[in-house]
Amino acid sequence: MANVLINAPKTARRGETIELKALILHPMETGFRPGANGTIIPRNIIQDFTASWNGVEIFRMRMSPAIAANPYVSFCAVASESGVVRLRWSGDNGFAVEESVTVTVT
Amino acid sequence: MSTRRRTFLGLTAAALAAPALVRAQGAAKVVVVGGGFGGATCARFLKRFAPALAVTLVERQKTYTACPFSNEVIAGLRPLERQQFGYDGLARSGVTVATTAATAVDPAARTVMLADGTRLAYDRLVVAPGIDFDWTALPGYDEKAAERLPHAWKAGAQTLLLRRQLEAMRDGGLVVIAVPAPPYRCPPAPYERASQIAWYLKNSKPRSKVLVLDAKDSFSQQPLFRRAWSDLYPDLIEWVPLSQGGNVTSVDPATLTLETDFDSHKADVANVIPPQKAGALARLAGVADRTGWCPVEPTAFESTLQPGIHVLGDAALAGAMPKAASSANAQGKACAAAIADRLAGRPPQAPRLVSGCYTLAAPDYGFSLVGVYRPDKGELREVPGAGGASPLDSDPVLRAQEARYAEGWFRATTGEIFG
Numbered sequence: 001m002a003n004v005l006i007n008a009p010k011t012a013r014r015g016e017t018i019e020l021k022a023l024i025l026h027p028m029e030t031g032f033r034p035g036a037n038g039t040i041i042p043r044n045i046i047q048d049f050t051a052s053w054n055g056v057e058i059f060r061m062r063m064s065p066a067i068a069a070n071p072y073v074s075f076c077a078v079a080s081e082s083g084v085v086r087l088r089w090s091g092d093n094g095f096a097v098e099e100s101v102t103v104t105v106t
Numbered sequence: 107m108s109t110r111r112r113t114f115l116g117l118t119a120a121a122l123a124a125p126a127l128v129r130a131q132g133a134a135k136v137v138v139v140g141g142g143f144g145g146a147t148c149a150r151f152l153k154r155f156a157p158a159l160a161v162t163l164v165e166r167q168k169t170y171t172a173c174p175f176s177n178e179v180i181a182g183l184r185p186l187e188r189q190q191f192g193y194d195g196l197a198r199s200g201v202t203v204a205t206t207a208a209t210a211v212d213p214a215a216r217t218v219m220l221a222d223g224t225r226l227a228y229d230r231l232v233v234a235p236g237i238d239f240d241w242t243a244l245p246g247y248d249e250k251a252a253e254r255l256p257h258a259w260k261a262g263a264q265t266l267l268l269r270r271q272l273e274a275m276r277d278g279g280l281v282v283i284a285v286p287a288p289p290y291r292c293p294p295a296p297y298e299r300a301s302q303i304a305w306y307l308k309n310s311k312p313r314s315k316v317l318v319l320d321a322k323d324s325f326s327q328q329p330l331f332r333r334a335w336s337d338l339y340p341d342l343i344e345w346v347p348l349s350q351g352g353n354v355t356s357v358d359p360a361t362l363t364l365e366t367d368f369d370s371h372k373a374d375v376a377n378v379i380p381p382q383k384a385g386a387l388a389r390l391a392g393v394a395d396r397t398g399w400c401p402v403e404p405t406a407f408e409s410t411l412q413p414g415i416h417v418l419g420d421a422a423l424a425g426a427m428p429k430a431a432s433s434a435n436a437q438g439k440a441c442a443a444a445i446a447d448r449l450a451g452r453p454p455q456a457p458r459l460v461s462g463c464y465t466l467a468a469p470d471y472g473f474s475l476v477g478v479y480r481p482d483k484g485e486l487r488e489v490p491g492a493g494g495a496s497p498l499d500s501d502p503v504l505r506a507q508e509a510r511y512a513e514g515w516f517r518a519t520t521g522e523i524f525g
Contacts, residue, residue: 005351005367005368006368007367007368007369021367021368023349023351023367023368025349069349070323070348070349072367074367
């Protein structure tokens with residue numbers, strides 16, 4: 001089972017607006033729900049999602065307990081130069097995942 | 107003129123003075139529109155509970171084609187004719203059968219207009235609209251596309267089309283089934299269909315595959331299905347849930363390609379089950395809300411939007427009850443009892459409704475889920491501990507028995523309604 005799904009075009013024309021999609025498996029436990037024994041299940045959410053293109057941040061998203069499990073994010077960016085798009089998720093309990101895709105701009 | 111008016115007013119006053127009495131004497135009229143599991147059951151049981159009622163069943167088609175077991179038709183295990191029923195049995199039981207469409211409902215005047223020009227007056231109207239497809243919900247998928255990528259979610263010509271496509275497919279082909287997010291008709295049916303198609307492929311085209319692209323992460327009777335698939339069809343069925351990119355976002359009928367957010371799948375046979383809403387009749391009667399479905403109170407299934415109109419079956423928002431033939435059948439009886447009570451001046455009894463759902467993963471491999479429901483705090487809720495499901499660990503004898511019980515349920519239910 002993949003933990004992360006990413007959909008980005010492999011190639012794009014210079015100046016073209018491209019859509020990037022990313023889904024990560026995560027329970028997004030709210031911290032408000034009682035468990036089977038009646039005690040509250042501790043909060044366990046992703047708090048930050050960022051995307052950078054050749055090291056320059058192009059998208060940032062702050063998540064809250066209201067975000068559903070397995071958050072799916074779709075956003076657009078202008079393809080200005082060939083390079084690496086790095087996606088990073090971080091959150092409670094030291095959660096940190098990083099994935100990257102390469103987009104060739106012609 | 108004045109004399110006639112006085113006579114008319116006099117009659118009205120008498121009727122208002124003693125409505126229960128007049129109705130108990132056989133004057134009450136109930137019109138049922140829609141002759142599927144919900145509507146036909148209700149019409150039949152209205153005559154059984156209150157033989158003096160004038161009951162009219164309005165249904166466009168002369169022949170009803172039932173959905174339960176239609177997945178076996180797709181697998182080539184059953185002729186479509188065994189799914190088909192006429193309305194002669196209902197007529198013999200005293201129901202007036204009108205083979206025509208309803209074209210308008212006037213809730214204030216309590217009348218239904220029919221396509222043949224007749225205007226039917228009613229004391230109570232029951233609508234069982236079934237489902238319609240939301241042709242705008244999935245880009246690329248419209249009525250024309252359904253001729254290339256059948257939904258087969260209303261039994262009949264579409265069922266046979268999917269069957270023919272499977273027969274024509276090469277060995278080694280890919281069958282893709284696209285499953286929508288809930289609510290849709292019959293929650294476990296997409297997975298029964300995957301099983302039945304896998305049965306056909308295993309026996310006739312063993313190098314082929316079934317790919318299920320799902321818009322959700324879990325489904326009805328999932329552990330039993332997963333067990334059946336590993337018992338019967340290892341490596342033949344692949345299920346892609348929402349969190350693995352299973353949500354189909356568009357289809358291309360020209361190339362039989364299904365796009366998800368993260369992938370593209372080229373099918374040899376594509377079965378697209380589109381998002382759904384209550385049938386057109388629900389909008390005609392003004393009983394559907396913004397969700398596309400019909401809110402009802404849980405005792406008599408009376409619309410919360412239109413007093414005097416009852417809504418049954420897949421179209422209704424029936425709380426915890428699944429959209430299934432067995433639910434519609436139980437609701438038809440409960441609604442008939444409530445209407446008979448009300449028209450006789452008796453207080454309606456809170457019903458207990460049983461919905462049973464049989465699944466055939468193969469001709470001799472059946473399992474079931476039964477739920478019991480009752481009105482509770484304004485909606486239908488499941489009675490805890492009253493229902494149950496087949497055991498996950500079971501021997502082949504029990505699975506084979508359940509397959510026979512499934513056939514028994516179908517014969518008994520359709521016999522009770524149409525026989």
